[in-house]
Amino acid sequence: MKTRLFPFLVFGCLFMGQAQAQLPPEIHTNLQQRIDQGVNTGIVVGIIDANGTNYHSFGVKSLKTKEAVDPHSIFEIGSITKVFTGILLANMVLKERMTLEDPIQNYLPEGVTAPTRKGASIQLVHLANHTAALPRMPSNFEPANPANPFADYSEAQLYDFLNNYTLRRDIGAQYEYSNYAMGLLGHVLALANKMDYEALLAAQITKPLGLAHTGIQLSPIMEKNLALGHSGGLQVENWDLTTLAGAGAIRSNAVDMLKFLGANMGLEKSDLYPAMQLSHLNSREEGAAPMVGLGWHIMVLGDTEIVWHNGGTGGYRSFAGFVKGGNKGVVVLSNSNANVDDIGMHILHPESPLQEIKPSIANKIKEEIRDKGLAAGLERYAQLKQQKATEYEFGEAELNRLAHDYVNDGDMEKALAIFKLNTTAYPRSSNAFGYYGAALMYHGDRENAISSFLKSVELNPANPKALEKLEALGVDVTNLVKDMDLDEAILESYVGQYELAPNFMLTISREGSQLKLQATNQPEFPIFPKSENTFYLKVVDAQITFHKDEDGRVDGLTLHQNGQDVPGKKLE
Template sequence: MLKNLFFFLLVGALFCCQAQTKLSDEVIENIKLRIDNGKNPGIVIGIIDQEGTRYHSFGVKSLKTDEPVNEYSIFEIGSISKTFTGILLADMVVKGKLNLEDPLQILLPDGVKAPTRNGVSIKLVHMANHTSSLPRMPDNFNPANPANPYIDYSEKQLYDFLNSYELSRDIGSKYEYSNYAAGLLGHLLAAKNNTTYEELMLSVIANPLKMENTGILLTPEMSKHLATGHRGRIEVENWDLTTLAGAGAIRSSAVDMIKYLAANMGMVKTKLYPAMQLSHKNSRAEGAEPIVGLGWHTQVFDEEEIIWHNGGTGGYRTFAGFTKDGSKGVVVLCNSTTGADDLGRHLLYSKSPLNKIKSSIGAKMLQVIERDGLTAALDTYSELKKSPIDIYDFSENELNDLGYYFLARKELENALAVFKLNIENYPNSSNVYDSYGEAFMEKGNKEKAIENYEKSVAINPGNLNGLDKLKELGVDTNKLVTEIVVDEGILENYVGKYELAPGFILTVTRNEKQLNVQATGQPQFPVFPKSSSVFYYKVVEAQLTFNRNEDDKVESLTLLQGGRTMVGSKIE
């Protein structure tokens, strides 16, 4: 399945850094490994503190041109746009045009009714802090072009979904990250002002802050500086969020985003500062996790509080954050689907660890294939995996990405061989069979494609891509997925906190017959039963197994994701 792809660059790829003396050797080396080992084509970092503003640029705008990125390069900032939406709401509150406690219904047009539950209405604050009980995405979201999925989602679909949706839990009771809610809020705020979301955002935020290269529609100047988005070595389409613009449509540069952070931090005083301060303030009950304002999230470290948001679209990952005391702000922009949130957090709080970057086994195999052929590359993989020297990344995604690199180039035999090798190494992964099935579809081998897609769905019934492909191939998928109902008493035994690593905890909660899981610093997602003890995600290729001890008490869970297994002991 073409998801979570990384690209491959030969070691020694273009590495460019501006003003790198201001970054520690540890950070520079870590970024160099990301570039050289094929994690990111380009990374731009902006830092603002009491010493001033500085930028650090690494890598390229496009693998096809080798033109370096810089602080003026344009990136899709994705869900960081939600903080703009939060500030737009806060600005209207500060001006007395709205109240956070106002019901959503007051902004809706005639004929559209917001759902209620137990006589309680969704309030505007719930829309901005992800507690509205509206889902992450609407069920009528069926893009004609998955490469640009939001472009054809219409206003009619937006309101049709709202009119028909039945809330599954009490409003305000749980945090569930919702692109739909943020997009709807942005759309309604613009409508109240008789304008578009982009025009509202520009007039209230970007123009007053002199963010000259920030917007949704690309101006000629922005197009000139656009850093191309990537999945693997493959360039991808830009995303165009129309109706749901408030959830993630904005494009910007490091220069403009530093202006945005400076205003939020109060380093540059503007008329927007009171609204920005309101958007940072915790809008949830005291002690509720995660801490959320209006769009912005707050992460608490031992000695520091960071206000932040990240973003991701089809070919970009971004991070923006600042210390609560306003002393330092950081933006990190990447033109690939591999993010660098850890870099942003580390630059704000030095005790927050950087991800360990290993050499790409995919890049190594590509190098050997181009020089010595496929057989030699397969032998190299086997030899290096047996080696006691742990310097290569042998994760499932490495081979998956290499296979898609060959698939995009129509080198089907290479693609099939690489995907087959991935199956041999990760036979319990739904994703590897999905990818193998796609390669057989490309080759025209319908029988083999069906065989592998069915194996993929058997491992993970939530693989919607596999189910869709099987339908295209004429398979009756109703026979493949059986709904399993687990007794609520059993589900209740799974509720608790499980520590997979120091500081990294999975919190399992229950809403009637639905289990939900939230990882530290991440949104909450539902999981679905494959059996009474095994559950799978639909939003990501991952599976949880709850483990019992000899006394039949749940003592741990096992997370299987990307071919890797992690066991977390139950601590609460």
């Protein structure tokens, strides 16, 4: 998100030459399992120390072409971009062109006014360490294409949100991870230098460090080496960040990223090293958690201090980090949206656990169908789910991937059966019904395709693909999705915090007639009513059902997502 380890000798080396160190056995096994079980499509791990670099490549760039990934494969690094933005700020500070305490208002164009609170202004450092009291995402973020959500967010929208936002907490008082704030910082830095963000990135970081294959726009060589993004075993679109480029627009490969880490660690001599050192220093008050530099996050595990950041876009996940004051750094790049943080942390701090990889139920069922036929495979699925639910990786994505494998093989009988099984196994999944509808439509079964798409829209009225397919099938969707008005007293009764797991809560808030949901350390999103107690999100396929006790008081909710129903108790 299979198959073999693809060793690759680097065409060049950093520092003292390429080290030939092997991955510890438990990491090698874990990475191979991720590929074999379809968790990741491809993974490249790069490790740097005083002796040089070594690379370990697993899997492929694309499930269609089967071309192996290697250290030169290009990945979207997502939010690791933020550390580049932090270093750009640090460099400006050391050149005495800015100070960390400068109000951002000093760098905004005429007619744009940053919000203030209690006489205090947002400073550049607040954008860099996520304490500006700005939300993770702006409320006017409404992508035309959810598969490439940042592409159409404009400079006008950036300014309009800033002009009209009211800060809900004191500036600097609390950490709240913000893509908007870091995107704004990148934009401000570019304005101050009278160039766009990518030109600034090239002038101050990538060209001086010799990062020839790191940037935003894909060069011909980068495009040739691009590892295509995947989600749930399916290829997805690349993301294009324009206005908010400083938050997550960069693409790179393992070779360049290890050069970048080497410069941060002082192993590669660079004029940028003082700026990099400044970016590594905790910029928050002593004792405040988490510790954040300028873009970088700082974690202390035992006696080890790790400077790190991760990243993720629609079809990619990434990790970059190093031991501060030590000589080990690691980058992990994957063209799947499955988390890889545990790999990087385990390499830097072996006591940190690796994610347990379970065998995929899809692989087991595929074997059963191959050996004993479709009916036996479906029966076996039911048996294993009832008897060995904890021994296999069950999930909507597993069956979805298996069904698409059969589509690619041209076996529509098996594909339709598995898509249908997914709707039975995950009856609250809009995506499951959407994929089943698409398969039925492809197979020429118009009536059942319409029925499945209608069910998909019923579960998630904001599902644009299902609406498009219905229109293509001649269904009038004009009045299919209707906004529902609820009394504000009903909405207010849902406001509060709901604990789904230790240290993980959903917070429901209200602005007038709009309810909003925010998960721990995640962005805030509006939710929309389908009924008096059932709401849905437009940004992801997820629904919320609120529950009442015998006295009619709201005492909990259930989150329906990815085929799971997760209850949460309302906290008093």
